[in-house]
Amino acid sequence: MIKDFNHYVPVRVVFGAGKLNEAGKYAAKYGSKALIVTTGSFFKEIGLVDRLINILKESGVDSEYYHDVSPNPLSTEIDAGAELGRKTGCEVVIGLGGGSAIDAAKGMAIAMGHNEPIWDFCPAGPVVKQPTDKTYPIIAITTTSGTGSHISPFSVITNPETDQKPGMGSDFIYPRVGIVDPELMLSMPxxxxxxxxxxxxxxxxxxxxxxxxxxxxxxxxxxxxxxxxxxxxxxxxxxxxxxxxxxxxxxxxxxxxxxxxxxxxxxxxxxxxxxxxxxxxxxxxxxxxxxxxxxxxxxxxxxxxxxxxxxxxxxxxxxxxxxxxxxxxxxxxxxxxxxxxxxxxxxxxxxxxxxxxxxxxxxxxxxxxxxxxxxxxxxxxxxxxxxxxxx
Ligand SMILES: [Fe+2]
Structure with missing residues (x-):
């Protein structure tokens, strides 16, 4: 007898060497301006961010870039990134990196869409708001093989004031697209x-x-x-x-x-x-x-x-x-x-x-x-x- 189950993972997975080149094609489905999020400036320094910006441009998608994200992303950093995305009219959030960058992108998509601090949505306080369809679309480009964040509806966010690091889950933060390009992982330490x-x-x-x-x-x-x-x-x-x-x-x-x-x-x-x-x-x-x-x-x-x-x-x-x-x-x-x-x-x-x-x-x-x-x-x-x- 097969056990009852419920299967819902609505992510378009684009897998293969060189698939980063398709990022623009997918981003264009969700808007004309993207907020690119990385953890620190390493990917900028090695030229990966500029490569992505150009790939997006070829499909008519402009971008803003935010890299002020810690390895354990902080709620304050996410609010600042969301503010940048809101002010500059971004319509889609692209997390480029490991779980930290993708989790931060998910948080920013919620905070931008609802125009509220991300901590209000994290399951640690007395009242926890639920994300809605105001959440901006997310594209995850994973550069590590580990966190599964490019597939999952989860984001882990740390509050620097309380040292709490809860995981939040919502169907609205499933990435619309998860790009998995193993070539990006070759230089991972x-x-x-x-x-x-x-x-x-x-x-x-x-x-x-x-x-x-x-x-x-x-x-x-x-x-x-x-x-x-x-x-x-x-x-x-x-x-x-x-x-x-x-x-x-x-x-x-x-x-x-x-x-x-x-x-x-x-x-x-x-x-x-x-x-x-x-x-x-x-x-x-x-x-x-x-x-x-x-x-x-x-x-x-x-x-x-x-x-x-x-x-x-x-x-x-x-x-x-x-x-x-x-x-x-x-x-x-x-x-x-x-x-x-x-x-x-x-x-x-x-x-x-x-x-x-x-x-x-x-x-x-x-x-x-x-x-x-x-x-x-x-x-x-x-x-x-x-x-x-x-x-
Ligand atoms: Fe994990």
């Missing part, structure tokens, strides 16, 4: 390749073991896990290998679908609070905690947890399959973490032991929805134990 690549695995594992996982989200998650097992090490060590880059970009896209459908669970919920308070790198934080969140939940569905390890190994040997255990699967994840240089406990990521209790409280305050989707609902003590084990 090793550390970012590893951290964003692990994020793909975490999205897949958590969507795969979510309470609302479905037959269709499982298909996306399983193939993404298999591709990570096969290609992430190579993408890290041989960054200019287009086959490995392309496979990871595809895995990221599949994981984005899995995450949009089945959401994420404990590890992502907790990682937001860690990142909000300690300013850590998302993928590194996930790598420190994933083995422990897996161990916490594995007995709720041993077969699925076992399958994660078998997919990572792309294992076909009948004997290995029959003797494999969920703990073996976790060790497979730990091996991958070591191999890609992400064996970094939270204590070495700038997390203070004195902050663990505060992190746990923050996670329950605004990310408990993710905890509720886990097969095993954690108590506050469970969360503290996971944090300590990852410390």
């Amino acid at each position: 090793k550390e970012i390749t590893a951290a964003t690549g692990f994020d793909v695995l975490a999205h897949s594992i958590e969507a795969y073991t979510s309470k609302i996982a479905s037959p269709m989200s499982d298909i996306y998650a399983e193939e993404a896990i298999r591709l990570v097992g096969r290609y992430l090490r190579k993408a890290v060590t041989e960054g200019n290998d287009l086959e490995a880059r392309s496979a990871m970009a595809y895995a990221d896209t599949l994981a984005g679908f899995a995450m949009s459908l089945a959401i994420n669970t404990i590890c992502h919920g907790l990682s937001h609070a860690v990142g909000g308070i300690s300013g850590t790198v998302h993928g590194e934080t996930l790598a420190a905690m994933t083995p422990h969140t897996m161990r916490f939940s594995m007995n709720q569905d041993p077969e699925k947890y076992k399958k994660i390890g078998l997919l990572l190994r792309d294992e076909t040997c009948e004997q290995v399959i029959s003797e494999f255990t969920p703990e073996d699967a976790i060790q497979e994840v730990e091996k991958l973490i070591k191999d890609i240089g992400l064996d970094i406990p939270l204590s070495k990521q700038g997390v203070e032991e004195a902050d663990l209790e505060r992190i746990a409280d923050a996670a329950f305050e605004y990310m408990s929805g993710a905890f509720d989707l886990d097969l095993r609902t954690p108590t506050r003590e469970d969360i503290i134990n996971i944090l300590r084990a990852s410390f």
